[in-house]
Amino acid sequence: MNDFDSSMMRRCLDLARKALGKTAPNPMVGAVVVQNGQIVGQGYHPGAGQPHAEVFALREAEHLARGATIYVSLEPCNHYGRTPPCTEALIAAGVAKVVVGMVDPNPLVSGTGIDRLREAGIEVVVGVEEEACRQLNEAFVHRILYKRPFGILKYAMTLDGKIATTRGHSSWITDLAARGVVHQLRAACDAVIVGGNTVRLDNPHLTSHQVEARNPLRVVMTRSLELPDNAYLWETEAAATLVLTQVGANPDLQKLLLRKGVNVVELDSLTPARVMSYLYDLGFLSVLWECGGVLAASAIAEAAVQKVMAFIAPKIIGGDGAPSPVGDLGFQKMTEALTLERVSWRTIGPDCLMEGYLPLGRQEAKGILIN
Numbered sequence: 001m002n003d004f005d006s007s008m009m010r011r012c013l014d015l016a017r018k019a020l021g022k023t024a025p026n027p028m029v030g031a032v033v034v035q036n037g038q039i040v041g042q043g044y045h046p047g048a049g050q051p052h053a054e055v056f057a058l059r060e061a062e063h064l065a066r067g068a069t070i071y072v073s074l075e076p077c078n079h080y081g082r083t084p085p086c087t088e089a090l091i092a093a094g095v096a097k098v099v100v101g102m103v104d105p106n107p108l109v110s111g112t113g114i115d116r117l118r119e120a121g122i123e124v125v126v127g128v129e130e131e132a133c134r135q136l137n138e139a140f141v142h143r144i145l146y147k148r149p150f151g152i153l154k155y156a157m158t159l160d161g162k163i164a165t166t167r168g169h170s171s172w173i174t175d176l177a178a179r180g181v182v183h184q185l186r187a188a189c190d191a192v193i194v195g196g197n198t199v200r201l202d203n204p205h206l207t208s209h210q211v212e213a214r215n216p217l218r219v220v221m222t223r224s225l226e227l228p229d230n231a232y233l234w235e236t237e238a239a240a241t242l243v244l245t246q247v248g249a250n251p252d253l254q255k256l257l258l259r260k261g262v263n264v265v266e267l268d269s270l271t272p273a274r275v276m277s278y279l280y281d282l283g284f285l286s287v288l289w290e291c292g293g294v295l296a297a298s299a300i301a302e303a304a305v306q307k308v309m310a311f312i313a314p315k316i317i318g319g320d321g322a323p324s325p326v327g328d329l330g331f332q333k334m335t336e337a338l339t340l341e342r343v344s345w346r347t348i349g350p351d352c353l354m355e356g357y358l359p360l361g362r363q364e365a366k367g368i369l370i371n
């Protein structure tokens with residue numbers, strides 16, 4: 001891999017990111033056409049049903065695509081989905097070389113795009129900035145492999161591990177800058193989930209709080225449906241809200257919520273695993289768990305969480321009964337602890353954000369099998 005290839009692939013990733021949070025169930029992809037060392041066309045995939053990144057880049061390059069090199073962050077597709085195969089568009093445009101960031105894990109593509117281009121006499125290079133390409137589409141890769149959305153557990157806690165005071169007060173643990181990062185994270189996710197307790201105690205908005213940015217679907221998991229008549233989440237002009245509950249729960253509130261434009265769905269079993277399967281069927285890529293400790297523990301136990309984002313404030317609140325971010329996981333010994341992998345941390349204003357991934361293999365253990 002040379003520096004020029006790397007910088008063109010990073011350009012593809014920057015282009016792809018323009019559609020952050022808007023492509024589900026499709027990946028974010030960027031493409032750049034280079035002729036004689038100059039960029040002559042570029043594009044990104046804006047969302048499902050719209051042309052792929054390669055098509056936009058070829059359109060912009062026009063006749064200059066002939067004999068050119070195209071960089072694309074994901075293997076070109078070779079199937080008829082919502083759109084025709086990009087391999088055929090690349091062959092028709094007469095490109096000489098295709099530089100691919102990563103192989104598409106989608107079984108409908110999975111190497112066949114690369115094979116088709118090589119059969120047509122096009123030079124193909126694979127794996128430039130592969131790790132960065134994979135990182136950008138970690139939710140897409142997870143969705144394809146496990147047939148579930150990618151789950152992120154986000155919480156903010158004090159230095160002594162509390163997410164609220166003993167009386168349940170939690171505004172605010174972290175500073176403005178960290179809360180801004182959370183708002184951006186929401187804009188990048190397809191759904192954000194809380195439990196009924198969070199609605200009753202915190203009355204959150206769960207929006208991205210940015211004028212132009214999109215909002216995730218706000219999801220409430222509640223068995224009893226004993227929730228206030230007035231909550232910010234019922235203000236559906238701000239963002240859509242879905243309440244998932246059990247069959248027959250609080251019919252009066254169901255009627256009121258429907259009148260307010262809130263979608264209420266009764267599920268036969270209201271577990272994190274069932275909810276993730278429901279959200280998979282809606283085509284979602286990424287789901288943000290912003291719930292309290294009890295629901296967080298069951299989401300972890302049921303492999304509905306893959307990544308943890310812990311915001312840690314340099315504050316001590318104390319309190320024997322003050323809640324912590326993760327409830328009982330049934331572990332008795334420290335050796336049973338879930339040790340996060342690929343851990344990183346950074347400071348955001350006065351706070352710290354620690355990120356990491358729960359150990360792989362838990363999906364298989366929970367019976368969710370790879371294709």
Ligand SMILES: Nc1nc(O)c(N)c(N[C@@H]2O[C@H](COP(=O)(O)O)[C@@H](O)[C@H]2O)n1
Pocket residue numbers: 025026027029030044045048049050051052053054072074075076077080081082083084086104106109
């Ligand atoms: N290489 C590439 N570029 C894009 O811009 C893409 N969106 C994809 N997506 C792949 O094709 C599948 C979706 O196809 P349709 O949009 O339904 O036609 C998606 O699952 C990826 O495998 N690839």
Ligand SMILES: [Zn+2]
Pocket residue numbers: 052054076077078084085086087
């Ligand atoms: Zn395509």
